[in-house]
Amino acid sequence: MNDWQTTIGLEIHVQLLTNSKIFSSSSTAYGSKPNRQASYVDVGMPGTLPVLNKSVIKKAIEFGLAINGSISKKSIFARKNYFYPDLPKNYQISQLDLPIVEGGFITIEGDKGILKKINITRAHLEEDAGKSIHSEQNNCTYIDLNRAGTPLLEIVSEPEISSALEAVQYMKKIHSIVTFLQICDGNMQEGSFRCDANVSINKKGDKQLGTRTELKNINSFKFVEKAINYEIRRQIDIVEEGSKVIQETRLYDEEKDITKSMRSKEEANDYRYFPDPDLLPIEIDSDYITQIKSDLPDLPDVKEKYYRTEYNLTDEQLNIILNKPSFIKIVDEILDISKIDPIKIINYFISSLYPKINKDNFSLDENPYLPKSFCETIDAIENGLIPKHSLKKIIDEIFLNKDSVSEILQKYSSEEHDDDLIDQTISDIIENNKKQVDEYKSGKTKILGFFVGQVLKNIKGVNPSIVKDKIIKALNSV
Amino acid sequence: MEIYKKSISELSNLLDKKSISSVEMTKYFINRINSYDSKLNSFITIDEESAEKEAKEADEIISKKKHSLLTGIPIAHKDLFSTKGTLTTCGSKMLENYIPPFNATVVEKLKKKGMVSLGKTNMDEFAMGSSNESSFFGHVKNPWNLEKVPGGSSGGSAAAVAARLVPIATGSDTGGSIRQPASFCGLTGLKPTYGSVSRYGMIAYASSLDQGGPIGKSAKDCAKIYDVIKGFDKNDPTSNKKTSLKSIDFKSHKEYAKNITIGLPKEYFSEELDENILSKAQDSIKVFKKMGFKFKDISLSSNNLSIPAYYIIASAEASSNLSRYDGVKFGYRCKNPKNLEDLYMRTRKEGFGKEVKKRIMIGAYALSSGYYDEYYIRALKIRRIIRDSFMSAFNEVDYIFAPTSPSTAFNIGEKTSNAVEMYLSDIYTTSINLAGLPAASIPVGMINDLPVGMQIIGNYFSENTILNIANSFQEETDWHKKIPGEFDNE
Structure with a gap:
């Protein structure tokens, strides 16, 4: 043979x-x-x-x-x-x-x-x-x-x-x-x-x-x-x-x-x-050929090389992204806007946005703001402003919504909270930061931000405005 | 009233003034068909019922004053134009039961103008023939002499109009099939520029040559039909957007004759031409000269190549166009086929006539590997040479005048046993199809009580002037008004 x-x-x-x-x-x-x-x-x-x-x-x-x-x-x-x-x-x-x-x-x-x-x-x-x-x-x-x-x-x-x-x-x-x-x-x-x-x-x-x-x-x-x-x-x-x-x-x-x-x-x-x-x-x-040529998307080969060298994306991620020109277009914008780690944001993309755009055959023309809204949402999650489990629902809302994403995020950040956990956390923080409590009491109300920050750090995704209200109450009763 | 003698505009006037209704006019011509056509066999299908229905509709439109010049006027279609709901046989057993579900563009356009279709005229099978002897539905006789052929392939249309069984008819011209029967029957026939009339719904013989057009009593009558059927059609990619949509505009010869030089190609006036025809040609040239047209001798030396090139190209295209008749989908199917091959073989053996089979075989041979270059490609080269020779002729002259056929109508059966002689009867017409040019045949005299036709050939899209030249001749002569005696009564 x-x-x-x-x-x-x-x-x-x-x-x-x-x-x-x-x-x-x-x-x-x-x-x-x-x-x-x-x-x-x-x-x-x-x-x-x-x-x-x-x-x-x-x-x-x-x-x-x-x-x-x-x-x-x-x-x-x-x-x-x-x-x-x-x-x-x-x-x-x-x-x-x-x-x-x-x-x-x-x-x-x-x-x-x-x-x-x-x-x-x-x-x-x-x-x-x-x-x-x-x-x-x-x-x-x-x-x-x-x-x-x-x-x-x-x-x-x-x-x-x-x-x-x-x-x-x-x-x-x-x-x-x-x-x-x-x-x-x-x-x-x-x-x-x-x-x-x-x-x-x-x-x-x-x-x-x-x-x-x-x-x-x-x-x-x-x-x-x-x-x-x-x-x-x-x-x-x-x-x-x-x-x-x-x-x-x-x-x-x-x-x-x-x-x-x-x-x-x-x-x-x-x-x-x-x-x-x-x-x-x-x-x-x-002229017609030239026009088609200029509209022709980069082929997967070219894109693959670019994603690997510029962003270190993984094989698994590339396998998904490189399937359709519409995915590539969105991913390119996301990578451009996002400030967080590329591999991380692409993982978010694959788990949350991708299934939706794949199913609906979405094209960026339908909502050009989507990559920006998506990046803001992920930022909010990464900063603990909204719970991770709300991501799917938020994606559904921002999908065809061309308005600002902040209102939607606001809504989700107030959606659910664990009162006992927040109260316990606040009382712990007050207990451990006597100096700051005194400063507050002496009229330095700007220090309020410090307390809110501490709580948010401990409880991911909690609504800051609820935390703020609770802290004021707690501080006043000290 | 002698309705049968009337021109289209005269008929239109009668309808307009309500001197006669379209129903009456339709019945009048149907009666003529019923009393005379047994002598001629010019119709395959006479559709009395639908004609009467269309005539009634036309009368309503006329009463509402919404009619066109053609509303209510009877016409007949060559049986290769698809007519929705009416048998369309193409003169073949293969389609003896075929009823198209749609109208050809030509039929549809004329119907929209309110014309009344009386039926479908006989023709050579799949338009292959020069004598109307290859029709499955029997040969057609020439009204001028019932022993003679009417010409072909639009022989039924020509015989019907010549006997005044219908005011005008459609035909198709692949290698002379409008002009030659027009010439044999003393009529005017226009073969338009290739691409100026849609081929959609016209059953194909040779796609690059086929062109529909009118066969009528005069240039003016033909113009009225041509004005309606011409123009680009989105259903036919070979129809040409350059086709002028302006109506033919008739002028007196005094306005234009002196500006026109007409070429006389010496190859068309050679020894093959019957000397009686030559003398009639010379008489007609005198008529034109008297009006102020100038004449010049020219040469179209490639004309002798046209017959072989034509029969290769037309047969090659036909061999492929006619493949679809296989007994599977429509038309004739042989009885009890044993298997697929048997179905194909017997359906085509039984369904096609001899002339059609001959041309399919010539065509398939010319396209076969090993012969393609020698036959098909060479024929295409000749076609180019023929076109070029016409183009250089049109640098010298504006129009060309030549006999339509080397003889007058010949006897039935005279040439059926000699294919070459039959094919040579197209010697003056095929080159015009190969070049795609327009030409009209007009009657210019009689020899032994048989009409003689001459053709006016022009450059692309010059139908307007071709029909004007034809009309100027007809204003000076009466040949186009002659009616065969047997049919010249009510």
Whole structure:
């Protein structure tokens, strides 16, 4: 086994997160009843024409820029012709020559633990097909065209991946980029992110690559690893037995953990690609690209380095923060405003604010004051002005409240107190500070602050105004 | 009243003055169809019920004085324009049961103006043909001579208007399918600039060439329809925002003829041209010269390349456009398919006619790996050369005048066994589609009681002047008023 080396190229299909389909106005939402989201265009009714949903262009450009790819100023759609029942027109609108993104790369952690650059050949736009649902029971096939026309970005890597683990690393990296940029929801179970793997083996040192097989439609990181590993083993066994690997398309059977032949090259389609005469070329001007570039958030890689070196944030914290650009934006502001220890404030953030902004898909535009309110609240807690257990309730209140946070804090600081504890503490302090009591008695009322401070120091989160009242009472009765 | 002879504006006047109601007018033309069309077979569907309903609505609008010039006037649509709720067959068995759930943009726009659709006209199957002999619903006969073809593929529309069964009709022109039947039937037909009329809902043959337009009795009638159907449509990304929305503005030739130079391409007047047609062409040129138009000999040397380039490009696009007819979703499905492959094979074998299958095979071959560069890419290069040669011609002259077809209407069955000869009957028309230019065919004379047509070709979006030139000719001549004798009575 050690004599062999593996060469893998991945084609990842990313469903772009748009409200409507790539060439029609029907919804792309997942899970509705069959064929409820298929318009005349999606069904391929005679005479219908595709009309490009422009929002897919922006998303493709964002991806292209994020991987340092080049954006084609002129890009064209082509028809890929093949017959399949869930492909209503019996051609798929895709791109062949002049795809929207050419070139680019990402960096993954390679097998030897060192960083490895994987080049990306291209990324192109296309429409998804529908689904065929086979029923053994009724001996028939049902067709659901809800998915037909969902926009896809197909990302094609160079054959530079050397193992199943590297393939998983690569796939995870692409997944994190497209979900981070919010151009895809990343939901692999619903098929929003799926991949085909081209796998071949050859002897170490051989320049000539072995015959490749294509593993189709794998929709989890785990299965990518298993399918590729099975396929490598299978190919090595074949060659070691003196046979030849056949170029073919194979399907991974998740239950049996094997790959099965789907069709061989001889049966493969000649797709008869040609430019789609129904669609004009996409022309993208450089100002538009520049604008998208300037709006593009720093990718997790860049941010990670910054948080580590500037703030010493922990792996655990980074794992959460680096998930979404909206988290990063808020965290950046919090770190900027807060005067307390960064690790501490981020821990507060993760335990209190993060669950809420994650759940509500909060964006800073909805309440730009939130980071400041949050920092003031944490300051008040750290200074013992309000009890820690009130934090959750305060977060709920400051969440969409754009007014000053001080009133809210005031309310919570007076909420609960333990009279006996306060009284006992006050009497202890009076007992131990006779000199200050005398000063007070002699008319130096400013000394009152000293007593309040002492109490607050002993009882975290107690309301200062209640303490003040009680101290005056106690001092007067001495 | 001889309603059948009336122009659109005359009909409009009658409706406006309430000399006749739209219901009466509609019944009048339906009666003509019922009495004459058995001779012609120009209609696939006659929709009496819905026509009457639309006519009633039109009458109400007229009584409220909210009508347009076209309100209440009957029209017929070539059977490739999708009509909501009405059978739309495209001349094919494949769609013999297909009822679209929506209207083509062309149909919708005319309906909004209050026009009354009488039905759907016969055509070559999927618009593939030059003689209307490839229709699944039987061939159409030429009203001028029932032994002759009406031309194609809009043969039904041309025959119906020529026999005055309907005042005007829509057609489509991929390689000459409006102009050639107009010329064979003594009518005026306008093939607009590619992109000026929406293709939405028009069943595709060759997407980069197809263009809808009117076939009528005169340039003025065609202009009234073109004014309504033209313009950008958000449902058709290839429709062009540059299309002028201004109505065609007719002028006297005295106002503009002297400023116009018309080119006569020598390749269109070569040996292939019937000498009788040549002499009719020369007669018509004399009429134009008398009005003050100037003429100049020019060359369009690439024209001989147009037929092969056209048949590669059109067939390639068709092979893909027609893939959707597979028996799965709509249209014809073979009986008891054994499996998926059987369903595909038999549905398409039984549902498509011979000419359609031939072009699908030519197209699929031209796009196959190994042949793509040699055929498809080369055809695209020729297309570019043809376009360039027109552009350089338009540096020399303002418009081009040329025969529409090398012959008058030929006999039914005469060319069906010889594909090349049939294809060559489009020799003067296809290059205009490849270049995407506008052109109108007008009747300029008769040979042996068969009409002769000439086309006026202009630069992009020059429909206004093309129709003006056509109209100026029609103000000086009566060829467009000739009616085939058998149909020239109430």
